[in-house]
Amino acid sequence: xxxxxxxxxxxxxVLAEAPRILPAEARPEPGSIAILPEGSxxxxxxxxxxxxxxxxxxxxxxxxLIYTTTRDVDTLVRTLDAHPGIGxxxxxxxxxxxxxxxxxxxxxxxxxxxxxxxxxxxxxxxHALTLTLATLRQxxxxxxxxxxxESSGQSLYGANVVVVGAGGIALEYLRLLESFGARTTVVRRxxxxxxxxxxxxxxxxxxxxxxxADVVMLAAASTDETRALIDASRLAxxxxxxxLVNIARGKLVDTDALxxxxxxxxxxxxxxxxxxxxxxxxGHPLYSHERCVVTPHTADTPEMVQPLLEQRIRDxxxxxxxxxxxxxxxxxxLGY
Numbered sequence: 001x002x003x004x005x006x007x008x009x010x011x012x013x014v015l016a017e018a019p020r021i022l023p024a025e026a027r028p029e030p031g032s033i034a035i036l037p038e039g040s041x042x043x044x045x046x047x048x049x050x051x052x053x054x055x056x057x058x059x060x061x062x063x064x065l066i067y068t069t070t071r072d073v074d075t076l077v078r079t080l081d082a083h084p085g086i087g088x089x090x091x092x093x094x095x096x097x098x099x100x101x102x103x104x105x106x107x108x109x110x111x112x113x114x115x116x117x118x119x120x121x122x123x124x125x126x127h128a129l130t131l132t133l134a135t136l137r138q139x140x141x142x143x144x145x146x147x148x149x150e151s152s153g154q155s156l157y158g159a160n161v162v163v164v165g166a167g168g169i170a171l172e173y174l175r176l177l178e179s180f181g182a183r184t185t186v187v188r189r190x191x192x193x194x195x196x197x198x199x200x201x202x203x204x205x206x207x208x209x210x211x212x213a214d215v216v217m218l219a220a221a222s223t224d225e226t227r228a229l230i231d232a233s234r235l236a237x238x239x240x241x242x243x244l245v246n247i248a249r250g251k252l253v254d255t256d257a258l259x260x261x262x263x264x265x266x267x268x269x270x271x272x273x274x275x276x277x278x279x280x281x282x283g284h285p286l287y288s289h290e291r292c293v294v295t296p297h298t299a300d301t302p303e304m305v306q307p308l309l310e311q312r313i314r315d316x317x318x319x320x321x322x323x324x325x326x327x328x329x330x331x332x333x334l335g336y
Contacts (some may be wrong), residue, residue, distance in 0.1 A: 014121035014168035030089025031063030051317035071096035097222040103332035121168030127299035131271025165219035221336035222249035234258035250276030
């Protein structure tokens with residue numbers, strides 16, 4: 001980890017997979033790069049130029065696109081349809097679920113998409129650890145207390161932690177857990193073992209490991225297969241002393257089922273940086289629940305995100321122009 005010019009520590013990316021080196025014949029045609037939407041914090045193109053790229057207004061000559069928002073999917077789709085010469089698109093976040101299936105036609109005709117997966121792993125994993133400790137130590141209840149209360153809470157030391165997902169966030173979270181001597185299980189789609197975990201199982205074994213977990217941390221991509229992954233039946237299978245932490249996407253958890261489980265004391269607590277719906281409506285019972293802490297999708301703040309995304313842009317501009325070594329390749333057909 002490096003120190004910034006102010007003397008403060010800066011974050012590094014954490015990659016779950018090596019950069020993908022495309023053979024020359026499979027690489028997108030290099031050329032000028034446009035940045036949309038206009039007026040974004042990256043519109044000055046500094047990161048692109050630092051990597052040797054040429055920033056120019058969108059035109060028929062555009063070959064690369066830096067798209068810095070998830071809030072306007074239609075403009076991205078129209079841009080790709082109107083400018084078929086664009087062969088590479090850098091997206092701003094680790095997850096690409098906000099674009100839904102809208103980018104599949106472009107991917108099928110050969111557009112290469114890269115995301116920021118792995119870029120924000122350290123700040124998000126730090127937040128996941130914060131939520132883990134807060135729920136185990138019952139800080140939601142303590143922060144609402146108006147009297148001294150009784151002694152209660154649980155320790156993370158030696159806990160059985162189940163991590164759903166095996167990306168950069170999961171890897172960094174596992175690293176942070178090492179000092180607590182936690183026993184760790186990773187649940188992922190593939191059976192390839194995660195070296196940092198004590199045990200790796202596939203998704204179809206989630207119901208086997210869930211009942212023994214003290215902490216369940218969700219760091220998986222949001223896809224059709226992971227929607228409501230944690231539902232009423234799985235919440236009921238967890239120990240009453242277990243806590244649930246979600247820093248992935250709100251749709252991985254059935255919100256109504258979670259409220260019911262917390263009300264009934266089926267689980268010890270929940271720490272959520274993401275919700276379904278999002279934003280969570282004002283007055284929602286999760287805000288005031290003494291077993292729950294909700295943060296407004298702030299695991300990675302804009303101040304943390306900007307330098308990390310700038311580094312991803314620099315790396316992939318170099319890949320686009322020279323090396324073919326792309327970081328964070330994403331496939332809209334798979335949803336991640």
